Amino acid sequence: MSTWEDNVRKVIPYTPGEQPNQPDMIKLNTNENPYPPAPGVERALRELETDTMRLYPDPTAGDLVHAIAERYHLKDEQVFVGVGSDDVLAMSFLTFFNSEKPVLFPDITYSFYDVWADLFRIPYERPALDENFHIRKEDYFRENGGVIFPNPNAPTGVELPLEDVEDIICHNRDVIVIVDEAYVDFGGTSAVSLIEKYDNLLVVQTFSKSRSLAGMRIGFACGNAKLIKYLNDVKYSFNSYTMDRTALAAGVAAVKDQEYFEETCNKIIETREWTKKELKALGFSFQDSKSNFIFASHETCPAAELFAALREKHIYVRYFPKGRTENFLRITIGTREEMQKFIDFLKEYLK
């Protein structure tokens, strides 16, 4: 080994879901939205003058920050934007989790949390979800260096009621509590309403799921102005201009079309409820999901087998083959037609 390797930060990276590209595929593996972005996004991108690309974008991402603030009835200084919620969360770990005490997050959760903690050498502990994959709020009522959990949780889809979220925040006023709401728009209740009340709360959301913009990389955080200022200081110490001109334009257009947003979210919720019934009838069990996916296990057919069989038909779902989740598949909700084909395949396969 070269001696320069002694100084290298060696990490085990997060593995994103695969991005297959088959013309006939049904892609239910990375929780993308099956509907295109709001019509205004196409217009906004078409109207951008390519000549302006020679100039740096607005480092404050002012228009996008303002559009988000307006939508959530916040002040601009209560909003931070980044390159997808992963960028926002990475910056948040770096900014807020600098204690010697462990940061707390569930044992079954978004598998990037421990990767960020390892990257930045942050100690952490992972209280176990209960036997029904629910967060036990009392596990977070103890000394720690910060708290983070998704709500609804991923990959389980289970929502923690807002009063329990608030209880966790109340028991942790001396550290930052991050509620990662990547999936909240599919029927969950947001904690954004609590940020005026608790200066230690950061709520993170994304445009990748409910706003159909995974390909544009836009995420945001809401919190009190002081907290957002600290986050921006770290961001400006990392990269002055994270959001490019196209992402800024697309993001503003997406957030302004509330009607389209509600329409597509509602369609996904309807399809999810239909899928739940079909899956139950086929012998699957799962906790009630408030997200755009269902985390399900079959009574007889092992998840590994189903995963492979689906894959062979170019139906892609996500499988986390270890520990307590090894017999579960995470199935993103696609269009009604896609889910019909998925269910049809299962009916045939499980016969």
Next chain:
Amino acid sequence: MSTWEDNVRKVIPYTPGEQPNQPDMIKLNTNENPYPPAPGVERALRELETDTMRLYPDPTAGDLVHAIAERYHLKDEQVFVGVGSDDVLAMSFLTFFNSEKPVLFPDITYSFYDVWADLFRIPYERPALDENFHIRKEDYFRENGGVIFPNPNAPTGVELPLEDVEDIICHNRDVIVIVDEAYVDFGGTSAVSLIEKYDNLLVVQTFSKSRSLAGMRIGFACGNAKLIKYLNDVKYSFNSYTMDRTALAAGVAAVKDQEYFEETCNKIIETREWTKKELKALGFSFQDSKSNFIFASHETCPAAELFAALREKHIYVRYFPKGRTENFLRITIGTREEMQKFIDFLKEYLK
């Protein structure tokens, strides 16, 4: 102060050049390219289907990596891409500079280096440039935790000859040496040719200057495959998808149009040489610049005064009012017409 603030990483961020937006302005303050991106960029952006924005982009940025590798006669695994060279450099500091010994960079240089070092708590020392703002290579022939310098240097524009760059690399085989070539395409000699020979060399470049894509946020690094792998591991531990679909498409189109690239770089070089003559005739002095800017000082008129007078006429240049640079202005090379107006103003003002 709330107790949660104890755990906050408190930093003093980098201050980017201001981004004024006056219709009649002459913007010579952030080293942008005065010419639009290659014509293929417009086409590539127009051809993108907005519907695909609902899907995540390729996390490996494969097409862009391949286009860059092809252009520089490298293998794909020798190329890393990021959200501007700032993102690439931030990731590099995090990945490679983990020694307890100080990282070395010049006292007068890109003012983001010490910000990254402070952010990641990396010790550093800053050997002084000589009285003519040249790097003294011998200053880097000593124990350290890594070396980084821009070549040509910023904001001085001075190039270190390639044999001196190689000499610095040779004297530092046990650490990573990063050559930041943001401005190399305006007449400098790249160290990319040395990466096969030295496994501790990382060369970083950007699409923001010579490829007129500051607004799209694209930078890249070249190095041996092992080094690039370490960098990718850290990137995948930070954010799986840093490059959005539009940046990937625009970047590929830009790098493929070699003819346009050479044409615009040559125009800027010509205008720079013309500007040098005019500035000299007006009583300015400066080191010879191989970049798309000139770092100049006037024999009688203080930089602060000139900066303000120019600004009043909506001619924006960059001014770093401290230490050895407090009597210098960094003047980006615009179009010939812009530089004519700039020189005309100076002629009138200094009369």
